[in-house]
Structure formats: structure tokens, C-alpha cells
Amino acid sequence: MITLTWLYVPAGLLFAGVALRSALDRSNAKRFGNAAFWGLMALSLLAGDLIGDFGNGLLVLGLAALAGFGLVGRGHPATTTEPEREAFSQRLGNRLFLPALVIPAVALVGTLAWSYTPLGATGWIEPKRETYVFLVLGVLLALGVIFAWLRPPALAPVEEGRRLLDAIGWAAVLPQLLAALGAVFAAAGVGEIVGAGVRSVIPEGSVFLTVCVFALGMAGFTMIMGNAFAAFPVMAAAIGVPLLIADYGGDPAVIGAVGMLAGFCGTLMTPMAANFNLVPAALLELKDQYGVIRAQIPTALPLLAAQIAILYLFAGLM
């Protein structure tokens, strides 16, 4: 059976290749910092299960130290120039989109086939991981197409991957680190403390204000945790279930679904949701690392108000 562990191998090999090429890149004054940083990621992906929890903890400390002391820089992998790209674009035309579409197409067709045909019953793929498996398969297929068609130099995939990875920098690792922080917060009981705190500010007997505290609590706690999944069980246990559903007779389906979406409004406004908010800022090479969040706040605030209105009007609370 193809499990998640298999998929760590191609990702790990990519990071290992990037680390090696980084070490040899004399144009980067911090080349050994880059090599160590991406090398630790390769170690985590290829051998994370072998080095023990404490070993992984030291690996995380190493990553944080390399990023924190500014030891990770930007290499200069060989690539094409702007005029060369313009010429390629004119010569190759819209066929250039086809390899780009191979990845989503394989992920889509594979996932659908796995879910709705007898293929899914074969048990060849770890349950619920099929999209990831087909994503990686799509990448390999797209690489095959590009090599057969355009014949790039053999090292080009690693070098082009390094160009993008160096542009993203430590932000590529931050989402995983924040997920780990969420787990540590949960183990330390932060959820229970916040839940009790939020409950203590609710005014007695006002349904509308209770709805407001529930929705704002979801958004606020999501901003802290960077993830509505971590906030939902806490807010549901503190307010959603005991007050809105049990005391005021609200519809559990509305309170559950819209409560979660109130949390998503919080996700739009926090740097803690790094993979949605900080990674794209790095990926698009924005000068302001909070640029994406700034663009989202004017949507997120009225949308949060809309969630409060939907909760109040449609959950049978009036």
C-alpha cells in the first residue's frame, strides 16, 4: 500500500538536491547556511521516523536558529533571462499551459476515479491520502512531459526548484512549525483556559451578544492558533453547544457550519496562518510580508459581520 511515508521520499530528495546545489553555489555568501537549512528539511522528510522525538526537536531548534540568526540567504541558480523567456513564450505558444495542467488534471482524475470507481476498493493507497499521491504522480508525469518535449539540462528541475525555494526561504517551513506549536498549545491546555475566559465575558440572557461573542471568539482564537480547526472544539464546548444550542435552542447545523466559517474570517487576518498569508507574500516576492493580510482585512471584517447575521437570523435564535 502506498502510504504518506512514500510521499516524503520525493519531497525529501528535492530538499536534499537543493541543499547540495546550495553548498556549491559560490555566488551565495550564506551558501552553507542554506545547505544546512534545506539539508535539515531533507533529513526530516527522509529519516524523521528514525531519529526519535528528541532528535526531531533538536532538528527544529536547528532550523529556527539558522533562520533566526539570518544564516539563510538566496542563491543564484542558472536560469533563463527575461528576453529569452519572452522568446520561448512566443515560440512555444499556448502549448506551454499543458504541462502546467498535468498536475491538477492527474490529481483531479485520480481522486475522482479513486472515490467513485471500484479502484478505491483495491486498497493500494492509504485511505484519505489519494489526492496527495496523485499530486506527486502528476508532478512526476509533468516532469516527464517537460523533459521529453523541451529537453532542459538534467539539473534544471533541482535548480529551478531551488530558485523558487530560496525565494520563499524560511516561510516554506513556518507552516509546519506553527502546526507543531498548535499541538504544544493544546497539550498545555491553552484551549481550556481561553474557553473559560471567553465564557466569563458573556452577558447573561442576551442571545445576540452571545452570538457575537461566539463568532468573534472563533475569529479571535483562530487568529491566535492560525487555524480554525483548533478553535472550533474550544468555542463549541464553551459557548456553541451549552449556550446557543442547549439553552437558546439554536439549530446545531447552522451553529456548527457558520461558526467554523467565522473562524475562517480570522484565518484571513493572521500571520499565524502562514501557508495562506505569509508564504504567498514570499512566493510573489512582495516587499511587505503582511501585504496579503492587508489585502484581506477589508473582506474579512464585513464577512465576519455577515456570519454573525447568518447565525442570528437562520439558527432559529430570534
Place this chain on the structure above:
Amino acid sequence: MTWLPLLGILIVVAGFALRLNPMPVVVAAGLATGLLAGMGPVEVIAAFGKAFNDNRIIAIVWVVLPVIGLLERYGLQQRAAAVIRGFKGATTGKLLLLYLAYRQITAAVGLHSTAGHPQTVRPLVAPMALAAAGDPPPEEAEKIKAMTAATDNVGLFFGEDVFFAIGSIVLIQQVLAAEGYALTPLELALWAIPSAIAAFVIHGARLWWWDRRRRAA
């Protein structure tokens, strides 16, 4: 119960506010939280390491970078911009409105992983949005790129919950079932629709306004 473990949150908030590098800030917050909750130093480092290792699935998505990088090497961004220049009436607002609808609809039928910041925003949508604005000055370009990423996020977040077989719907169902309220995923997904419409109207209005303001300028 003690409030001390919340100090970790304070460290994170202060770190982000002071724009310190988030990597050591997050590790410091994790270590402080664990220590204040009564764990030993080795125990906290091990807990952090285990959680990091358990979340390696997040790193898998980076395998798309070599493909995206290779296509950029052969002019994919330039091609995307050329296609948009071919449309006479194309504007940044209209293009992003179309992408918002596309992202919401595909996410609503379970195809949320067919688009995203590395796969579509950087190589395709951002260059298209810039081309539709007619190669704007750097400040305007920065805003357009940020709005493109924002549109992807809004479309994804307020589309995916309409699909009943997504993680967040399963989580809601499990939490409420544990409290004694049995719901089907479909009931929950149905109630994500009003919010999806609200998101399209609110973010769409901003995109429409974006075009209007540009025309006036």
C-alpha cells in the same frame, strides 16, 4: 487553572508585531508554553519534535516547485500575460472576479487542491492580473499581486466547506456528535452556502470597485 501557559501567545503576538523572524519566535513560544504548563525541558523539545514530524504532510506540496520553476524557465508567466493582452476588455477586477468564482466552485465540488499559490497564483493568475492592468508601476503591481493571493484564499475558504467530504465538515460533525447532536455532513455543507454567497458578494464588490477606481484615475 492557571493563566501562565497563555504567556506563549503573548510571545507570538509580540514577535509578529515587532516583525522578528517568526521561526525562533514560534519555537520560543512553544518552549515557554510547555515549561509553564509543567513539562521538563527535554519533554517539551521532544513534544515539539514529535508534532513537527507528525505534520510533514504540509511539506509535500513543495514537490510542485521544480515543475513550476521549469515552466517559468520556458516563459509560462510571459505566456499567461500574453493571453490576457489578447482580450481587449480584460481588467484586473474582472479577471480576479472570474478566478474567485472558479476557485469557489471548484472547491465546492471537492477540487480544492487543483489550484493554489504555488500551482496557479504565482505562475498564471498574478502575471495575468498584472497584464490586465497594463504593466502598472511597482506600488500598484504590489497591490495587485497581494489582491490576487487574497482572492485565492477567500475563494478557497468560502468554497471548500460547501463540499461535504472536507476535513472541517468532518471535524464539526465529530465535535457535535460527541456532545450528542448527530448531523449528516450534507446538512452542515448546506449551511455553508449562505456564507459562500456572502463572500462572493463582499469580495466581488471590492474587485468591481477596484476597476471603477482605476478607470477614474
